[in-house]
Amino acid sequence: xxxxxxxxxxxxxxxxxxxxxxxxxxxxxxxxxxxxxxxxxxxxxxxxxxxxxxxxxxxxxxxxxxxxxxxxxxxxxxxxxxxxxxxxxxxxxxxxxxxxxxxxxxxxxxxxxxxxxxxxxxxxxxxxxxxxxxxxxxxxxxxxxxxxxxxxxxxxxxxxxxxxxxxxxxxxxxxxxxxxxxxxxxxxxxxxxxxxxx
Numbered sequence: 320x321x322x323x324x325x326x327x328x329x330x331x332x333x334x335x336x337x338x339x340x341x342x343x344x345x346x347x348x349x350x351x352x353x354x355x356x357x358x359x360x361x362x363x364x365x366x367x368x369x370x371x372x373x374x375x376x377x378x379x380x381x382x383x384x385x386x387x388x389x390x391x392x393x394x395x396x397x398x399x400x401x402x403x404x405x406x407x408x409x410x411x412x413x414x415x416x417x418x419x420x421x422x423x424x425x426x427x428x429x430x431x432x433x434x435x436x437x438x439x440x441x442x443x444x445x446x447x448x449x450x451x452x453x454x455x456x457x458x459x460x461x462x463x464x465x466x467x468x469x470x471x472x473x474x475x476x477x478x479x480x481x482x483x484x485x486x487x488x489x490x491x492x493x494x495x496x497x498x499x500x501x502x503x504x505x506x507x508x509x510x511x512x513x514x515x516x517x
Contacts, residue, residue: 348393351439351507352413353459354429362457362465363427364440365395365406365413366506372397373506374404375440375455376417383455383467383480384420430460434507437462437488443501449473452498456486468495 349368356363361378372395374386386397386404395415397404401422406415406429413429432438441456450473456466466483486493492500 348390348408348410350434351432352408352429353432353438353440353457354413354427355459356417357426359419359423359425360465361417361419361425362459362463363404363417363429364457364506365404365408365429366440367395367408367413368507372408373440374406375442375457376402376404376419377455377457377465377467379465379467379482381480382419383469383483385453385455385469432460436460439488440506441486441488441503442506443493443495443503445495445498445501447498452495452501454483454493454495454501454503456483456503458486458488462488468498470497 351364351366353362353364356376359378361376361382363374363376365372365374367390370389372388372390374397377383384399384402386399388395388397390408393408395406395408400420402420403418404415406413411431416424416426418424438458438460441458443454445452451471453469454466456464458464464486466486468481468483470479484493484495486503492502495501
């Protein structure tokens with residue numbers, strides 16, 4: 320076989336072998352994963368995009384924890400105070416464990432939420448009289464939800480977590496006692512860094 324033809328065949332084979340990796344690189348892991356936390360009334364949401372992860376764990380009671388950090392090699396290891404979240408992420412699920420503020424450890428298996436559906440992670444924030452309200456909701460495909468409101472008050476040394484009013488996923492705002500109407504956004508790749516942490 321002529322040398323030039325042999326070289327051409329080798330280049331073609333190399334391109335064929337590399338094609339799957341190139342295609343995979345064109346579709347990095349991203350999206351919002353939601354699911355229940357085993358052995359707990361809490362729900363978890365993990366939003367992935369732009370090499371970062373924002374997660375939220377809430378039980379509509381006293382637990383409402385936001386996490387923010389990088390995703391490396393398909394894994395996240397996030398911390399916020401005494402709470403923590405570790406998960407392995409793939410294109411369909413986020414599986415791992417969460418350490419709640421009380422120190423208890425629970426497993427979870429969150430599934431990727433459909434982009435056009437109501438399931439997902441929602442967030443709203445507002446400043447009122449020097450304090451800051453941060454509301455969050457995790458909505459599952461079944462429309463079951465968990466929501467909480469964090470109040471950062473300058474007169475207090477601790478953050479207060481209270482139950483959030485029910486969220487209409489199709490509404491642009493929700494009325495929170497003490498804060499009035501708060502605009503709500505559904506988090507996705509474009510909102511991973513919104514308002515920093517929490």
